[in-house]
Amino acid sequence: MSQKTIWTKKDLLGLEYLSKEEIEHILYTAASFKEVTTRQVKKVPALRGKTVVNLFYEPSTRTRMSFELAAKRLSADVINMEIEASSVKKGETLIDTGRNIEALKIDIMVVRHSCSGAPNILARSVKSSVVNAGDGWHEHPTQALLDMFTLKSKLGRIEGLNVSIIGDIAHSRVARSNIWGLTKLGANVTVCAPKMLIPEGIEKMGVKVTSKLDEALEGADAINVLRMQFERDSGEAFPSKLEYFKDFGITKERLKKCKADIVVMHPGPINRGIEMSSEVADGKNSVILEQVTNGIAVRMAVLYLVGLVKEGAR
């Protein structure tokens, strides 16, 4: 059924805004591109003649590199632009930057920004496609898509799976995108965090909420362990690294009580010894590096789909 879905959206701003069918369509498309990434020559001419700009207002090496590789493997031309968000107030506005980039006849803008909603604001100001590469605490749709893609390739389905998201839910765009995506595809989602890191009303997004790690691990088919940012927002609300590891860190011992084939995910970069022990990060249940590999196929699918939306639809 998803094969019949015609992609019509010029932008990918978040999974909140997509239907179940649209999400499945991206995942199917990604599966085709996954095959490409295993070939000797890892390149297809799908976006030849198109130009992608990576517009990053927040430093990120891995996401930027993943998008850059994805675009290059689709034969698109890529430009990288890093702008310090703090200097934006004084300099050119986001919308002006967007319109200037558009004047350079660029087809797709991949945007990373520390302000929630910045890609939404940009998307309604330009005709080019806008792909959200992470905005504030709001969404990181391609990360959630690659998480779901990895989950599906490991366990064969999303529907009916018990997935627990563990860590700083309050300040996590990865958590929000995963919640939207997983619940739309029929997974049972539990979020687990210290009380101060559970945001108001999160249960209304259709998830179970707990502050007890054991509850989140029991019966889980997969866990997605979030990065704690002690130097930033996470640390303000929950200052003790040691205490965090004691109560919420994923260890070999804790994993023993879980389903034997539990899938352990992490969006990276990992704080070893804080969110999880090294044994878990490098253990047999971990798919952390597969996530990184799958990220390219998923981002190829996203760039391909928005890149092919007809000019008139924009």
Added chain:
Amino acid sequence: MKYLIKGGRVIDPSENVDGVFDILVSDGKISEIGSSVQVKDAKVIDASGMIVAPGLIDMHVHLREPGREDEETVLTGTRAAVKGGFTTVVCMPNTEPALDNADILRKLKSIIAKDAIVNVLPVGAITVGRLGKDLTDIKAMVKEGIVAISDDGSSVEDASLMFKALNGAKSAGIVAIDHCEDAALSGKGVMNHGFVSTKAGLRGISNESEYKRIERDVGLAEKAGARIHIAHVSCKESIEVIRKAKKRGVNVTAETAPHYFALTDECCATYDTNTKINPPLRTAEDVAAIKEALADGTIDVIASDHAPHTDCEKDVEFDFAPFGKIGLESSLGVSVLELILGKVLTWKQLVEKFSTNPARILGLKSGTLKKGTPADIVIIDPKKEYTIIAGLLESKSKNSPFVGWRMTGRAVHMLVSGKPVMLDEKIL
């Protein structure tokens, strides 16, 4: 010049009048009200099918002059006021520099004398530069015509200073208009704290930041025996605090703005920066509580909190945009839509909130159609349908979340001190 306003439904709560009457205006004053006034030499304004009311008073307006003439001026702001049905606007002191001394007020008065086309009454700052440190000379500012004191835009964080200010206002015979917000509780928040802020990934401002400060200041006013008016009430807990205070006899009044009963925080989910307002748009539950409080009289006044900002300032990331929206030209329409058509208030009650009560709270002679008073009169066509279009707004700034809304009910004619300033929706 004489004007005869014929055959309108005259609503004047101050005189307990609601019926079809003619009003004769001569020498700038209301000279006669009767069932059939016959005068030969008067220009007739046909008001049949319309509502004739004392000119509306918006007691919470930012005219931005002096200092931010790029956002609004006395001229453009008062033109917007006319379109909105207001014969009087009360302008807040958070200008640049702030209205915190007699000199700057004299300067503003000369601008008003030159440019204003409705009555403009200034509010003086509570603290010098609105910095929350040193009390201003309230009595000196009263001599220059201030009708209230307020540090609107921020709260006075220092409770002992606020207590002194309330005592100062009391001995000067004026009211303190209180922007109630605990800055520490608001933190870096940009919208209401709740499910929508969680979904949008934006920092929240809790109800506590508002009602805790109302609790504090109502207590201080009670102790000082001073009059306090709570500005822009947005949430249900605040209403409870005010309701209880009124019950035990505290001299407290309160206002809300149309956006607090017409919009919810769901509007912020699209990151439309015109919905970034302080206090923030709250939940449907709060909206219901505000409507109830308007109906039962806990909230006395509807004021726009007209806060103009240019497109340049607003066309940025939600986090970076300034708080505020314009409202002079949409207040009445939105109120008719939500409160009259929504069957929350009668027209008489609406006129109370828009004219009688603000006049009473500020101690003004207007807000009435009593014989012998200056003829500040608005004539409203309650059935007039129109759409709010940014390009057609008189206000210099266009930052309204109501752009595109279809409205019913609009001011069509207006007299200020017996002189027509608008006829058939055209500013003269």
